[in-house]
Amino acid sequence: MLTIWGRISSINVRKVVLAAQLLEIPFERLDAGGAFGIVNTPAFLAKNPNAMVPLVEDQGFALWESNVIVRYLCAKHASGSLYPTELTARFDAERWMDWQQTSFNNAGREAFIQLIRTPPERRSAPAIAHSVALTTALLSQLDEKLGQRAFLAGEQLTMADIPMACEMHRWWGLPMEHAPYPNVQRWYQSITALPAARGVLDIPLS
Ligand SMILES: N[C@@H](CCC(=O)N[C@@H](CS)C(=O)NCC(=O)O)C(=O)O
Secondary structure (H helix, E strand, O other): OEEEEOOOOOHHHHHHHHHHHHHOOOEEEEOOOHHHOOOOOHHHHHHOOOOOOOEEEEOOEEEEOHHHHHHHHHHHHOEOOOEOOOHHHHHHHHHHHHHHHHHHHHHHHHHHHHHHHOOHHHOOHHHHHHHHHHHHHHHHHHHHHHOOOOEOOEOOOOOOHHHHHHHHHHHHOOOOOOOOOHHHHHHHHHHHOOHHHOOOOOOOOO
16 A cells, blocks of 8 residues: 655645645554654655655655655556656646646745644744745736646646646635635635545635
8 A cells, every 4th residue: 555654734745645635545644743753764864865854664665755656646546647648748747746846836935834834923924925926927827728728738737737736726725815726726625626636725824
């Protein structure tokens, strides 16, 4: 059985849990990271020297890096569907996964840290405003793309949608005004309606 180490309060852990639930593969999730510790134990570090979650172990194969884990699980269990096999379709999906991790996540992280993990009296309004401005530009791009296709990499759900759905769960969970992005909202609702989204996209941020 697949073992997933990581606290569910981590967006990167949620990606892996969402992937496993979409793939309907049996798994156990063990809390680790943050207040749960464990990540600095020798046993954990031997499997992930970065001392971070998520970490998965699949039949003795230990793997870290959330988007890589999503790719691995989809390639193993849903080749030709969640993991597109035609080359341009696959890299269309890959592109959105990297965009989530290197562009969108970087833009929105500070607003999340400030609004969820920083006490109100220590929050920086300029830092929040900067993060929101950076993210707003990316949301416009995302909304335009999702006005042209049902899912990020075409008309079918693929691995590309998994990290971005978790990202939008985090963004829309921030206690602030949110501008409407109708195409992103339509796409997101189509994913949150799936039974696989339970326990992942319906939990409060912490
Ligand atoms: N690039 C890594 C980043 C992993 C990461 O930043 N994990 C955070 C939680 S989101 C972590 O482990 N922080 C330390 C901790 O929780 O103890 C990935 O996508 O898996």
